[in-house]
Amino acid sequence: MPVLVVGSVALDHVKTQSEEHRDLLGGSASFASYAASFYAPVRMVGVIGPDFPEPYRALLSRRGIDLAGLEVTDGQTFRWSGEYEADLNNRRTLSIALNVFEHFSPKIPAAYRETDYVLLANIAPSLQAKVLDQIARPKFVVADTMDLWIEIARQDLIALLGRIDLLILNDSEARLLTGEANAFKAGRKILAQGPRFVVVKKGEHGAILMSESETYVIPAYPLEEVLDPTGAGDCFAGALIGYCAQKDDATFATLREAVFHATLVASFNVEAFSLRRLESLEAAHLDTRATRFREVAGLR
């Protein structure tokens, strides 16, 4: 089954302690769509300016991502610049230029309106809601979010919770949203506000999947070298919904496996800047790491 991904498309400037790269392909929709494409056909909706590099469009197309919903408007493509501390868990946003994103209102092409699997990748909750307004009875809607929206658009986000099946956020965001330091308690509070499922990501410490009656915990894939964590969360969300779409199922049992695959794809993404590691990723690499992951974590 196809997946509809709506989110941001950006040109990133990323600094780590060892490297600095400009004009990288970034944005939540780019990472999520690319990750999802390993599991299912992807329909991507976003906005760019005429300055968006053709090789980046080609990169997405090569994975079969349908770009009919990638709107081009006058102006510059959204730009984000960030810097990581030596501890890659800590990131500082250096600058944001919304550009064409400032007046973006997602328009879902008619051919996409009956997509069953919808990922509202990380953008403002009000835009995520506008996407849902245009979709006819999707089977499974996943929304990603970030601390910024919890701080400046909390009411929009809470309204959205009643319209989605699964919310993905990280542990510090779960704490910010609910006031609960305990990730499981925070997850339970989020479930009480609407979604049937919640995933709390913990970066290098793994992830938690919860429904009202079930819990699943998984460690992260062990990595000694992390080059750039940018987009890992987006890749996680993309692979998760891609896996569900492939199975055409979103029961808890399938979601457990989806979280496993999401963890796996995210583990590749952090090994290089932008989408560079995923660009050379083959199904065989995923299979090999899946086997090793099951072994080192003693998973069934």
Add this chain to the structure above:
Amino acid sequence: MPVLVVGSVALDHVKTQSEEHRDLLGGSASFASYAASFYAPVRMVGVIGPDFPEPYRALLSRRGIDLAGLEVTDGQTFRWSGEYEADLNNRRTLSIALNVFEHFSPKIPAAYRETDYVLLANIAPSLQAKVLDQIARPKFVVADTMDLWIEIARQDLIALLGRIDLLILNDSEARLLTGEANAFKAGRKILAQGPRFVVVKKGEHGAILMSESETYVIPAYPLEEVLDPTGAGDCFAGALIGYCAQKDDATFATLREAVFHATLVASFNVEAFSLRRLESLEAAHLDTRATRFREVAGLR
């Protein structure tokens, strides 16, 4: 096979945001011995003053812990006082009174000197070394440590690393000891200094077991309520070596299972102050939670 546990015995004063308790049974040897006793016969070595409450001695004896090595000397029992923030990961030591512990030099009873499984629970590395001086060719030596010793007795600790089989420490301590923010890299640096195995504990995020050629990662058991984390690390170490002694084996495969059981026992310990939760713990409770843990973490 029996386990020899050497460490501190204390009377604790613990404050959390919701409760405060004085004169609790505490100390690394108390927690570790009690946890180990669920898996193997335990021989405990430590020091107390005549003020040590008889009910605490009885508590340890009831689990069959051999207290022939629990020395009583003139003076007061070691006292520790600490306070937890709302986030239970953050603890402040309010006061320490070493008392009889100040001049403690562990004396291993003759009958204990051929114990094959030895846990050097958290005490000064120089004292841990003195224990090893008195033991004839143990099969498996585990040492626990803490940030304090890394800061004030680093050379003693590094010297000890060449004499033990497994070092247990938490992630912030591993970083402090090695300068590596990545837990796997830190673990590898520790292995290069002597021990065949290292366990990096991550509290609510689980634990990592490493040898030079193998890695095992496990999440923590999901808990929504944590009352008092004091002694969780000691219980982890005690259950780990207890399990190895029960199997009379310390291969990587057995250590994986040992880490699973260590995680399990620690998860009970944090549910109440001092050893109160373990006091009422029965084998059936451990079995039930083990089954549930395997289920929620998808473990084999």
